[in-house]
Amino acid sequence: MEIPKDEIEAFLYREARFMDQHKFVEWEAMWSDRGVYWLPCAHDSDPMTDVSILYADRAGITIRLGRMKSRNMYAQDPRSVVSRIVGNIEIVPAEQGEGVVVYSTFNITEFKRRAHVTKQITWAGHSEHHLSQVDGQWLMDYKKATLVNSDGELPALGFLV
16 A cells, blocks of 8 residues: 555645644544543553543544533643644554554644733654545544553643643
8 A cells, every 4th residue: 555645744734733722623624433542641541441531432532522612621721822833744554454553643722811810831752643535635544642640640631632
């Protein structure tokens, strides 16, 4: 299988833009029906036996996005201004079946504004995406985003990583 590097990179950049702009409907449309979204607490953990920051199947992703769209999340009132950079993109064929596995790094700057307090936080980490094509469109079957400091103390995460 010839890997369409430009298409995959464009997919990751589009995902980053949707997350930064809080375009939850558009971001949700990037997932396949079998999607799993995982943010581990520890770098060498197993989501079935260890605590995770987030572990959601496709239905869980929809529920989380429903909460985020409702604006009833105290941690995101008002919503953070977020800007992310995606880099070090490496694309390899999936070991089983069709599709690709994409490894990348990210750096996210979050600006929070509350009553009399403003705060800027930098988040960094590594992502692993498993993508497959459905009707000629790339979709996420799996996304793992590991924060560099995931096994340390974390402030509230009310945006998409």
